[in-house]
Amino acid sequence: MVCHGIPDDAKKLKNGDIMNLDITVKTSDGYHGDSSVMFVVGETIQGERLCRVTQECLYKSIERVKPGVRLSELARVIQKHAEEHGYSVVRDFCGHGIGAEFHEEPQFLHYDGYAPDADIKLAAGMCFTIEPMINVGGYKTKVLRDGWTAVTKDRSLSAQWEHTLLVTEGGVEVLTARGDEDFSFLTN
Template identity: 80%
Template sequence: MNIPRKTPEEVEKMREAGRQAAAVFEMITPYVTAGVSTGELDRLCHDFIVKELGSTPAPLDYHGFPKAICTSINHVVCHGIPDFDKKLKNGDIMNIDITVKTTDGYHGDSSMMFVIGDTIQGERLCRVTRESLYKGIAEVRPGVKLSTIAKVIQAHAENAGYSVVRDFCGHGIGAGFHEEPQVLHYDGYASEADAELAEGMCLTIEPMLNAGGYRTKVLKDGWTAVTKDKSLSAQWEHTLLVTASGVEVLTARSDEDFSFLTA
């Protein structure tokens, strides 16, 4: 398996891509409230990426995807398509997935959950999913195998009573939106695919946890993936750089504390 390792120049380009993805979330977060449409959120993100950052929303027209971001509500696992007719309501949970492609041609990919109003079940699922991501990130360093990360994520999710989606995974990232390796979030690696991390690799970890079973299906639009049992689903994602001593979270936002990575 040929897993790209970034040069110092490429690392700087990845850092900029990560900063830009984080900036989009900083911009859009205040707008995510009951009554707003996912189409409006998409418009705001698209215009910010293009007009303010001078970059490109990578999902737009990627294999035919029709929008700039993904908005996945409640039982939608991923790749939900924004729609001006779809308005958020109290009790919803929603994932926004944003990927920026900079003028240098490098990608920053991240997603986060939003809880609209009051939903105890939704809040817990979102919290445990975020914890699962952070526990996976904490394992990233040279010499660690991908299966180690996957097992830690799966254990935390299942100990909390949730299942881990099998049909979608994280990935390498750089000048390509999706590069090698595939980053599973459950213990499912064949030996030849269980790569060992090395300094300079960039990858996403993006666990999707379901409140019910792990099985999913894709709707007739060809994109929207939902839980088969219609249970709630949540996802968090960051783009990461493997450093000489550990990991750098390239898409970290100002509301996040990663001091535990250096403790």
């Protein structure tokens, strides 16, 4: 599965599966947050490697977030790192601006596919998600009959990591940082 799975009792997790837990919140004053994390069930070298590289894609892009950087630069970092490891980047789903509305502008592609007018420069105060979806096989996806669950067309493994970010005057603040993460590589 790529994203948007609907849990049920029909599919039991088994050794070698990977799963994404995507959590969204809305604060009492009306602002949204969005974050996801991967889990490995049992042992799977392929799944563990895919999850690690996907998280690295996220961190490498976060590291470059600061005013004046174009969205395409962040996308190229993700695509380059994924492809260097033999993986593909989903093109049908993207990150997004987030705030009082859950999905706002800008749309954030995780691959180098920006039209010139959509390749905006980041500015202090912008809030958006980076959520690369990286596949073992091809990048093409399809939505299942439930109208919600997205899978890879070739049924290959897919992983996704996500954070909500605030662009600051000096760089970036990771608004959804978890206690088990080390963002000491950020200079702001």
